[in-house]
Amino acid sequence: MKKLIAPVGFGLLLTLAFFSCKKSANDSADTSYQQLSDDERALIVAAGFNGNWAERTSDGNYLVEGDILLSRAQLNELKGVVSHEIIYANEEHYRTTNVVSTPASGQRTITVRLGSGFPAHYSTGLDQALARYNNLNLKIRFQRVSSGGNIVITGANLGTSGGGCILGQAAGFPTSSGNPSSGFVLSTSSCATSYLNTANKADEVIAHEIGHCIGFRHTDYMNRSSCGQNVNEGSAGVGAVHIPNTPTTVTGSYNSWMMACTNGSPSFSAADNTALNYVY
Template sequence: MRKNMRLSLVAIILLMATVSCKKAVGPEQEMKQEVSQDVINSVKALGFSTTNIIPEEGGYIVEGDIFIPTSDLNRSLNGSILRVGDVEQYRTTNLVTGLPRTITVALTSRINASVYGPVLDEVVRRYNAENLSIRLQRVSSGANITFDRANGSYLASAGFPTSNGNPYNLVRVNTNAIGSGTSSTFINYAATIFAHELGHCIGFRHTDYMNRAYSCGGAASNEGASTVGAILIPGTPSGPDPNSWMLACIGSGVNRPFNANDKTALNYLY
């Protein structure tokens, strides 16, 4: 059963009860913060779903894990749509420029490196194996993209590249919700989440943003942009693909390495 990345922390803990080496944590009390109609209108104008907008320091989290700074609410995220089949799509906003280039990544000291170091190493391996015009390199500090610990009703969140062509510089990781472990199952599951957020940092939207019910369940919904500017990527299928690393929702313990369509899209852009 597919689970939404936006599941409450309690639900996530229940889902992970069968995963070995996890740490059980109690639910956190979150203050309900009202989101103004102006913010809702701005989020919709940017082409994002207005369901369950989460106020976060400095901005808002939409679609479960995408961070929009308050300063970006009134700017246009102009980009093309790369269509993969009838349901699954990749929609770019700003892209990383100055290619080829190396993008450095690091964990902050607030994230347990003995647990999440192998996870980040797997993310670096996955991207670099594709021989893209961007190459990842893990460093100890001063990284272009930093993974930091966070709390909230999400597994992780990240934003999109800046208008001057740099990757978004911060991935917030809810390590309490994701859990911990040393098994290959845990490392691949957590690496899928990390790789997904890094995908946002370099310009990828959710592949099922036109119909989030595809991976998240529930009723079909699309409050985003239309298909104006859609590009059918050569060599991709005409039907939906259930295994993309950029699907909006993920089940506990699920591993989504890049599939053939993901690789086509990555190489198309980078």
């Protein structure tokens, strides 16, 4: 999840490293649908996620980790799945068990489409994000398209989660067949658009959500330190596999494109490059 501070404290964004986020603009809105039943919470726990970091969405799906949207069918698929690769120690930079399949030689092209209705600087931000990935000369290469697309970016008001303003929300992780997640949503809420007001900010969030689509978990998945929390997101059947040669401890101010809450940096750190090159 990418979050930012309340507009009432917008001047504190930089000094507080985007620690928290605004409450919903309508605090009186009915959010009872978000509450989980005991059976639903048990299913989420059985799938390996933290049952205290999940909620039901208005369309009947389940939001976990703040920016991963899973259906009940997906949770049932993950239920009881155990990966011997899961790492529980306090290590950082993680991937899911499934990643995007790549050819023995050459590169696999993943097409990306930006849906309609976004400001022009979102388009620029997408181009920047794809160029940053492609400049690493990985086994996957991203290509922007105007129709179709392996990864499709759409817009919707995502509101808040756990008191935080959601900037983007991925539709899961790579499939068992080796394909990327089908895409993600960029929030059109007022708190999100007030942050996503430049190409660099759009680049930052787009690159993060693409990271989920190709199999990267939050760098601070163990404790969500970038959000000022101490919450383990849960490793789940999708896996939380530590990537070798990446740092074993991080703090809330650590620079990584996959930190749970935004640090305002549209760049890959040295450890990010290591993680990307190791996986792809």
